Amino acid sequence: MKKLLLTAFFIGTFSLSYAQSDYYNDYRRSITDINWQTVVADLLLSTAQANQVYALNNRYRDYDSWNRVYVVDPGRWRGDRYSELERILGREKYIIFKKRYYRGQNPVIIYGRNKNDYKKYRKEQEKYYKEQRKYYKKQNKHRHHGHDGDWD
Incomplete structure (x- = not known):
């Protein structure tokens, strides 16, 4: 029985570390x-922006430094990285x-395409758009209520 539990433990540990390394x-x-030098030139980034992009790219030089931050939720790196990149570059x-x-696609999707995170991201995105539609319908209803057809 101990051998079976020990084997299961090693398999679980190996598969977790393999998933983390993916x-x-x-x-x-x-x-x-x-090619980040091309990005800097194409987008006409300032020296400060370029330095921030390079610092972002060098933030986690090895697996251990990256894993210390993302050990609990390894898929979170994508959202963190690209929100930081958006902050540096500007909208x-x-x-x-x-x-x-990225051919217009969200980089979060590009680097999570074959994982369950993609499904999670899509569901969250769909939920967000549904909430936005409800909000705008509600706003328009309140906005035009009582104006006798007079649109702002």
């Missing part, structure tokens, strides 16, 4: 798949960045 490999590819340049380097 996330880390996606993280590294998100940096190495792009307009970030949209251009996504169009040029």
Whole structure:
């Protein structure tokens, strides 16, 4: 019985570390798949912005430093990284960045395409859009109520 439990423990540990390393490999590819010097030149980034992008790319130089932060939720790196990148570039340049380097798709989806996180992200996105539609319908209803057809 002890051998069975010990074997199950090792298999569980190995599969967890393997899953973690998949996330880390996606993280590294998100940096190495792009020529960041070209991004800086194409988007006409300031020296300060360029330095911030390079610092972001160098934040976790190895698996251990990355894993210390993302051990509990390894999929969180994508949201963290791209929200930080959007903050550095600014909204307009970030949209251009996504169009040029990710064919308009959210990088969170690109580096999570084959994982359950993609499904989770899509569900959250759908929920957000449903809530937005409800909000705008409610706003329009209140906005135009009592104006006798007079639109603002």
